[in-house]
Amino acid sequence: LNPGEEVLVPSPDYPLWSAATILNDGRPVYYRCAPENGFLPDPVEVEGLVSSRTRAIVLINPNNPTGAVYPRELLEKLVAIARRHNLLLLVDEIYDQVLYDGAKFEPLAPIADDHPCITFSGLSKVHRACGWRVGWAILTGTAARTTDYRNALDLLSGLRLCANVAGQYAIAAAVNGPDTISELCSPGGRLYETRRAVVEACAASEHLRLVVPQGALYAFPSVIGAAARGFDDHQFALELLETENVLIVPGSSFNVPYRDHFRVTLLPQAQVMGEVFTRIDRALGRRAEAAGKVVPIQAKARHAAA
Structure with a gap:
């Protein structure tokens, strides 16, 4: 972010998103996720907050702290806003399999399709491996529109990141291994x-x-x-x-x-x-x-x- 550029962040949010925006010289602009609306955002209100300085939209789905799960129709409307205003989609999906009473999770990247989207996840929630400190970011969208982001991520990983080898092996074992979360989220779990x-x-x-x-x-x-x-x-x-x-x-x-x-x-x-x-x-x-x-x-x- 350049100084003064804006990121649309949900309210309530996971505070790290606000902190990351501020630490990168940006300004978080909050869109309401009102309790009377099941803590779901109103796309009309979200788009009304977009300015010439807006660079990205943050989504947290399923949501921390509210537990809201966003329906596909809502996600499609939010993606459409990002397309109209050329905004990067930043989506926190670390609780993607922690669902109750038949709630359905819809990943954002397939809906965004060719539009730039970075999906964040990790082992700490679904796989309950908090102490491993293992997470990942997946960049999707057409190569022509994501090359600059990919180059920036490569530079960041070379300068600042140092994932431990054991943690990287744990990712493959966890995501390709048995489902250990569904039983916990079902009646009796x-x-x-x-x-x-x-x-x-x-x-x-x-x-x-x-x-x-x-x-x-x-x-x-x-x-x-x-x-x-x-x-x-x-x-x-x-x-x-x-x-x-x-x-x-x-x-x-x-x-x-x-x-x-x-x-x-x-x-x-x-x-x-x-x-x-x-x-x-x-x-x-x-x-x-x-x-x-x-x-x-x-x-x-x-x-x-x-």
Whole structure:
């Protein structure tokens, strides 16, 4: 990026995309993925943000932190925007096989076809090999339109990257080996049952609302009702850690303009997650009770006339 050039980034986003844009002298411009729309972007709003300085669009599908999975029709509209404005597509698909209840993942590169697209993935999510620090980027599109990107990636790999040999062998074994994730995401599987525990806990709570995640490893509930009065997600995260020994991520950490959401991971066992939400609900109950208290106003004493 040249200084001041822009990248369209989803809100909420995985913060590394904003950081990478800023570190490369660019400016992240956020397009809304509103909870009332299932955390899916509105293509009309996205295109309205394109300017003469826009160079790329970032997509995160399945989404972190919301768990939204983008339907093909939406992806086709976003690709069409990239074509009309000659924008590079940057797509984070690292959760591509982490899906629930029949949700269907659509890879972007085949839809983009000859249009330049870089797809990012790795071993840390589907294959649960976080410590290996192994990932990859796949550049697609016609050679005539991707030569400059390919040359830049070759230069970057020669100057800055040094993938370990064992990790490279692990990629082939993982992507060509047996499917080890689908069972975890199906009824009875660890991720599915933890997700079920989160969904049921939020449905039973008068303080929480949840857009049910269709993919990825997270849930992104919002706080509602009396507990939401004066709610600050960072303050609540600290309070929850200090009083209930529960660690959450404040929603505003994901570059959203509101402060009433938080993220939890689906990695704990279902029974543990049930206890986690019992504690969250207890803390929110205290907040709701405090918000409902009426503090009497003390009348000022009047001085008698001399």
